[in-house]
Amino acid sequence: MIGIFFTLACSVVAAFYFICNDFFSIRGDVFVFWRSVLATMMMLPLVPFLNWDYEPAFFLLAAGAALFAAAGDMLTFNASRVYSSSAIARVSQFRNVILFCLWPLIVTGYWDRLSSNLYILFGSFFLIVATAVVMFKMRKNAVGMKVIFASLPIIFCIGVSDIFFTLGIGQTSSWNMMIVIAIVFSSVMSVASGGWLLGYRAIGRPVDIFHGKWLKAGIINGALFIGVVVLKGFALSYLENPGLFGAMLAVYTLWLYLLHKYWMKREDHSDPRLGFVLVICSIALGILSAYIPK
Numbered sequence: 001m002i003g004i005f006f007t008l009a010c011s012v013v014a015a016f017y018f019i020c021n022d023f024f025s026i027r028g029d030v031f032v033f034w035r036s037v038l039a040t041m042m043m044l045p046l047v048p049f050l051n052w053d054y055e056p057a058f059f060l061l062a063a064g065a066a067l068f069a070a071a072g073d074m075l076t077f078n079a080s081r082v083y084s085s086s087a088i089a090r091v092s093q094f095r096n097v098i099l100f101c102l103w104p105l106i107v108t109g110y111w112d113r114l115s116s117n118l119y120i121l122f123g124s125f126f127l128i129v130a131t132a133v134v135m136f137k138m139r140k141n142a143v144g145m146k147v148i149f150a151s152l153p154i155i156f157c158i159g160v161s162d163i164f165f166t167l168g169i170g171q172t173s174s175w176n177m178m179i180v181i182a183i184v185f186s187s188v189m190s191v192a193s194g195g196w197l198l199g200y201r202a203i204g205r206p207v208d209i210f211h212g213k214w215l216k217a218g219i220i221n222g223a224l225f226i227g228v229v230v231l232k233g234f235a236l237s238y239l240e241n242p243g244l245f246g247a248m249l250a251v252y253t254l255w256l257y258l259l260h261k262y263w264m265k266r267e268d269h270s271d272p273r274l275g276f277v278l279v280i281c282s283i284a285l286g287i288l289s290a291y292i293p294k
Helices: 002-024 028-049 056-082 085-092 095-106 110-114 118-138 145-169 175-202 214-239 242-249 252-263 272-289
Strands: none
Touching: 002 028, 002 214, 002 242, 002 252, 002 272, 028 056, 028 175, 028 214, 056 145, 056 175, 085 118, 085 145, 095 110, 095 118, 095 145, 095 242, 110 118, 118 242, 118 272, 145 175, 145 214, 145 242, 175 214, 214 242, 214 272, 242 272, 252 272
16 A cells, blocks of 8 residues: 555645646757756765665666666657657556566566466556556647657667666565665766767767756756656555556646646646546556555
8 A cells, every 4th residue: 555655745836847848848858858967966965975875677677767767768759759758658657467467577577476366467457458458548749659669669678767766666665765766866867868868979060958947947947857757666566566656646637737737827628537547447456456466
C-alpha cells in the first residue's frame, strides 16, 4: 500500500513538473539543460554528507537510466514540435504494457511469483491495458501512423531508462540512496543536454541558452525534478515492476486537466470522467501489487 502513496504523490509533483514550461515557454532542450544543471547545483551542498558506498553496478545503472531519460526527453520535445504533445504522451503510455510483460523475462523468479495467483496476474494485466486505453481516449485529437512511429524511439528510451532505474535500486530504499540517484540523474542529464546543445553549435546552428526566464524556470523545474526522481525511486522499490508504476503514474493526466482548467483558466479538452477512471485503475493496481509475493 505504501507503493500507492509514493506513486500518487509522484503523480501530483509530476503534474506540476510537466505543466511548468507552459508558463515559461522555453525551448525544450534548453529547458532540460537548465533544469538539470540547477537541480545539480541545489543538491551539491548535500554531497559531503551522503553515503556513497554503493556497488559500481548501482552507479552504472543510474547513469544509464539518466542517459536514456535525457534522450527520451529530447526526442519527446522534438516530436512535440511537429505533432501534438498530448498525442505523443498518449501513445508513449503503451510502454507500460510492454514493460509489465517484459519484466518477468528480466528478473529471475518474478514470473513464478506473479503467476502464483492467476487473479492477480490477469487482473494486473487488464488494469494496465485499461489505463493505457483510457489515457489514449482521454484527449480527443487525431493520432496517425506518423505519430506512432515518432513515439517508438521515445517508448524505447523511456522504457530502458525505467528498467535501469528499477534494477539499480532493487527492493531497497533510503533517503540517502534516492538523493544519490537524483544527483547522478541531474549530473548525467546536464552533460547529455549540454552536449546536445553543443552539437547544434558545431553544425553552425547555435542555440541561445539564456533566452527568457531561464533561471526561474530552471530553479522551479529543477526542484520539481528532484521530487519526481526521489518519489519515483521510493515507489519503484515497493512496486518492483516499472510497468505497474508507469500505469499508476498516468493519474497525473487528471491533475494536469484540473491545473489547466482551474488554475491556469485554460480550456483543456480532456474528459475528466476518464481521468477518474484512471484514478480507480491506479488504486486497484496498487492494491493488487501488494499481493504479489516478494
